[in-house]
Amino acid sequence: MTTTADPKDLKAFAADADAWFRENVVADPGFMLPLTFMEVGTDQQFHFLRDWQNKVYEAGYLGASWPKEYGGGGLPQAFQAEATRAMRRHNGPIMLNAIGLNWTGPLLLDIGSEEHRKRFIRGILSAEDIWCQGFSEPENGSDLGNAQTRAVRDGDSFVVNGSKIWTTLGRYARYMILLARTDPDASRKYDGLSFFLAPMKIEGVETRPIRKLTGEHGFTQTFFTDARIPAHDLIGTEGGGWKVAMRTLEYERGARGGQAGGYVSVDTDAFAVLGLARSMMRDGAPALEDPAIRDRMLDFLMEIQSQTLCRQRLAVAPLNAERPSALPLSSKLIGTEFVRRINEFAVTLTGMKGGYYVGEPEAINAGLWPRAYLNAFSATIGGGTSQIQHNIIGEHVLGLPKS
Amino acid sequence: MLDLGRLGFSEEQADLLEVATRFCRERSPISKVRSLMLEETGFDTDLWTEIAALGWLGIAIPEAYGGSGLTLAETVPIVEQMGRRLLASPFVPTTLAAQTILAGGTEAQKEALLPRIAQGARATLALAEPDGDWRLEQMTSLAEDRPDGRIALSGEKRFVLDAGAAEILIVSVRRHGEPQLALLEASDLPTGALRREIVIDETRRSFALSLDGVVISASALFDPARVRAALDHVHLAANLLSAAEMSGGALAAIEYTVDYARTRKQFGKLIGSYQAVKHPLVDAYVRYEQARSHLYSAAHCFSEQGAGEIAVRMARIQTETVFAYAADRSIQFHGGFGFTYDCDAQLYRRRALWNASQNGDAIYHRRRLASLIF
Numbered sequence: 001m002t003t004t005a006d007p008k009d010l011k012a013f014a015a016d017a018d019a020w021f022r023e024n025v026v027a028d029p030g031f032m033l034p035l036t037f038m039e040v041g042t043d044q045q046f047h048f049l050r051d052w053q054n055k056v057y058e059a060g061y062l063g064a065s066w067p068k069e070y071g072g073g074g075l076p077q078a079f080q081a082e083a084t085r086a087m088r089r090h091n092g093p094i095m096l097n098a099i100g101l102n103w104t105g106p107l108l109l110d111i112g113s114e115e116h117r118k119r120f121i122r123g124i125l126s127a128e129d130i131w132c133q134g135f136s137e138p139e140n141g142s143d144l145g146n147a148q149t150r151a152v153r154d155g156d157s158f159v160v161n162g163s164k165i166w167t168t169l170g171r172y173a174r175y176m177i178l179l180a181r182t183d184p185d186a187s188r189k190y191d192g193l194s195f196f197l198a199p200m201k202i203e204g205v206e207t208r209p210i211r212k213l214t215g216e217h218g219f220t221q222t223f224f225t226d227a228r229i230p231a232h233d234l235i236g237t238e239g240g241g242w243k244v245a246m247r248t249l250e251y252e253r254g255a256r257g258g259q260a261g262g263y264v265s266v267d268t269d270a271f272a273v274l275g276l277a278r279s280m281m282r283d284g285a286p287a288l289e290d291p292a293i294r295d296r297m298l299d300f301l302m303e304i305q306s307q308t309l310c311r312q313r314l315a316v317a318p319l320n321a322e323r324p325s326a327l328p329l330s331s332k333l334i335g336t337e338f339v340r341r342i343n344e345f346a347v348t349l350t351g352m353k354g355g356y357y358v359g360e361p362e363a364i365n366a367g368l369w370p371r372a373y374l375n376a377f378s379a380t381i382g383g384g385t386s387q388i389q390h391n392i393i394g395e396h397v398l399g400l401p402k403s
Numbered sequence: 404m405l406d407l408g409r410l411g412f413s414e415e416q417a418d419l420l421e422v423a424t425r426f427c428r429e430r431s432p433i434s435k436v437r438s439l440m441l442e443e444t445g446f447d448t449d450l451w452t453e454i455a456a457l458g459w460l461g462i463a464i465p466e467a468y469g470g471s472g473l474t475l476a477e478t479v480p481i482v483e484q485m486g487r488r489l490l491a492s493p494f495v496p497t498t499l500a501a502q503t504i505l506a507g508g509t510e511a512q513k514e515a516l517l518p519r520i521a522q523g524a525r526a527t528l529a530l531a532e533p534d535g536d537w538r539l540e541q542m543t544s545l546a547e548d549r550p551d552g553r554i555a556l557s558g559e560k561r562f563v564l565d566a567g568a569a570e571i572l573i574v575s576v577r578r579h580g581e582p583q584l585a586l587l588e589a590s591d592l593p594t595g596a597l598r599r600e601i602v603i604d605e606t607r608r609s610f611a612l613s614l615d616g617v618v619i620s621a622s623a624l625f626d627p628a629r630v631r632a633a634l635d636h637v638h639l640a641a642n643l644l645s646a647a648e649m650s651g652g653a654l655a656a657i658e659y660t661v662d663y664a665r666t667r668k669q670f671g672k673l674i675g676s677y678q679a680v681k682h683p684l685v686d687a688y689v690r691y692e693q694a695r696s697h698l699y700s701a702a703h704c705f706s707e708q709g710a711g712e713i714a715v716r717m718a719r720i721q722t723e724t725v726f727a728y729a730a731d732r733s734i735q736f737h738g739g740f741g742f743t744y745d746c747d748a749q750l751y752r753r754r755a756l757w758n759a760s761q762n763g764d765a766i767y768h769r770r771r772l773a774s775l776i777f
């Protein structure tokens with residue numbers, strides 16, 4: 001891949017992207033779109049977002065920097081960055097196939113075989129093949145290394161039995177990145193795991209929807225009963241699955257790059273919350289005139305500014321020299337907890353109407369805020385809980401002993 | 404949308420950060436900090452000479468006045484590293500005095516004083532008064548014209564940093580009812596004009612100053628048209644440098660506590676493996692990194708109208724809050740040892756309390772910030 005861009009081409013590309021998104025973003029599809037890929041709950045949302053991702057890809061604004069031979073655009077990274085900026089500028093809906101675009105794809109490009117790349121990358125980009133992640137189990141969540149779903153070698157396939165849970169997009173996925181135990185007798189629990197690119201639409205794989213705290217359907221539980229996975233779809237080495245899983249978590253937590261571009265969640269708009277503080281009345285005056293509200297609003301604006309500045313600081317090597325992993329490893333904790341708290345605050349700002357929920361015609365912003373608050377836990381729990389993030393930062397950045 | 408500032412980092416800042424990190428670590432070990440605490444002047448004059456020789460005093464002074472023509476942003480990494488090592492020196496008051504002269508002094512004053520400061524003359528500011536109000540234009544000290552054309556000063560100043568070792572002092576007074584600034588040489592002060600104050604941060608030297616009986620010439624007065632702007636400028640500059648000190652101090656308090664948590668064992672386990680210790684340390688650290696990003700945004704945007712003030716106040720609030728938290732937890736996580744004079748946690752906690760008390764605290768800055776943003 002080339003790494004430098006002709007600035008003239010880049011400018012033209014950026015202008016085209018800007019025009020394309022201006023033209024093609026649908027302002028109001030007539031139903032509430034999910035704020036993150038983890039929220040996709042209805043077929044209506046799913047199909048809308050799948051078509052949207054496909055359209056963006058076909059226009060050349062997704063995977064623009066992935067290699068051409070597998071379906072990418074073959075352009076330098078700066079091009080995709082411009083396309084993503086244009087997408088954001090025009091408030092484009094999220095990219096649906098998050099696990100494929102952000103984790104499976106980079107993983108295949110880093111350590112996958114030629115055959116895997118040829119087979120999977122294009123479908124990831126076009127959203128034809130939706131991917132899901134089979135890591136967590138009913139009994140093993142934070143302690144992922146203890147996963148017990150069994151995969152037993154039988155000729156040129158593995159036979160899988162067990163269950164995965166909280167599988168985002170599980171109902172729609174054609175493939176799963178699956179962590180399963182191939183050697184129950186390994187001396188360290190981590191060494192008995194292998195990592196598979198597992199088909200979902202086969203005999204022996206069954207998904208059951210789980211209802212979320214919002215009342216909607218989202219993720220699933222996935223059951224494996226003598227499901228057969230081709231042995232050549234094991235990625236990494238047999239028994240080396242933990243290392244591969246850790247690598248995908250680095251993509252997931254933003255500590256490793258190579259993603260296809262776009263975004264898979266919409267940033268909470270702190271200025272929209274500020275607008276709420278100005279428009280909602282509290283004791284006869286705009287809420288923002290209440291000193292306690294004002295002070296808390298100030299905190300949120302400072303916090304969002306902190307995150308912006310920390311992102312800018314990533315590019316300033318001398319300011320990260322002493323602990324280079326600090327900012328990447330803490331951004332998930334900071335970002336997700338912020339989203340949870342600011343949405344909670346937004347509900348507070350709506351005062352008495354904070355008691356309304358989605359569906360009530362008089363709910364503020366159609367019930368966006370309470371729903372966003374409840375959904376915000378998806379990110380403070382999923383992808384490693386905030387408590388586990390504390391452990392990771394303490395142990396890997398500060399060098400504190402393991403809990 | 405409102406501009407809240409942005410991060411930028413110059414090559415000069417990078418170079419100075421590297422040099423200052425090493426210099427402060429090597430030249431200000433805790434043993435040295437503690438021995439200087441016992442001495443009257445409170446700093447090492449040889450080290451001061453070295454600092455002057457490094458050119459650090461002239462960084463934010465224009466070349467025309469004998470400096471290197473950079474900006475206050477380039478002093479930030481230095482002050483940050485000084486704060487981290489609790490390095491005692493009159494660097495901050497001297498730098499702020501030079502900034503005040505630049506912002507409000509007459510051409511003759513700039514020509515006479517700035518090259519001297521760049522060479523190593525120590526200077527300080529006498530702005531606060533016994534009422535302890537942070538509003539700098541609130542002074543009651545007076546400058547009164549005498550029949551002989553000279554000017555008599557009267558009144559009381561407080562919290563004058565390193566005044567005992569300063570050659571040049573800048574005092575704020577009221578003249579014809581308006582705020583004014585005046586330059587004093589140490590030799591203008593009658594004996595007994597200075598009294599060393601007992602302050603919570605024992606690495607600091609702070610003085611009460613009585614202006615009664617001080618007589619100066621009219622040429623010692625600042626340009627009256629620029630005094631208010633100079634006071635505003637020095638208020639923000641003082642907060643920028645205080646934020647830099649507190650950023651460094653917060654990191655030091657965290658590192659000091661992390662070291663202990665990695666060596667002290669209880670119930671057969673290192674205390675740092677307990678989440679009741681680990682997680683608050685991580686909270687402190689994560690917030691420190693955020694505060695540090697604010698600091699370098701404030702440094703970068705300092706001279707910008709609007710964004711500069713917002714960024715400085717944010718940095719000040721963030722660094723003060725995290726330094727207080729980190730140092731407070733540092734005492735707690737050292738257990739009984741944390742309660743002792745020998746434990747360095749108290750040095751950081753006292754430093755944090757001192758810095759919070761000067762130039763407006765976080766609550767004060769929050770109010771100012773709110774009125775800038777909302």
Ligand SMILES: Cc1cc2nc3c(=O)[nH]c(=O)nc-3n(C[C@H](O)[C@H](O)[C@H](O)COP(=O)(O)OP(=O)(O)OC[C@H]3O[C@@H](n4cnc5c(N)ncnc54)[C@H](O)[C@@H]3O)c2cc1C
Pocket residue numbers: 038132133134135136137138139140141142143165166167168169219377378379381382383384385386387388391403678
């Ligand atoms: C919306 C959503 C989508 C998800 N999508 C997927 C997906 O697509 N694929 C997938 O594999 N998984 C997914 N997950 C699962 C997620 O990764 C797990 O829920 C998470 O890792 C926590 O595991 P657990 O649910 O078993 O909770 P537990 O591990 O049982 O944790 C319970 C509580 O104990 C705390 N805790 C546990 N261990 C420690 C410790 N060592 N120190 C301190 N506190 C601790 C946790 O922080 C938590 O508060 C999703 C989760 C959510 C909420």
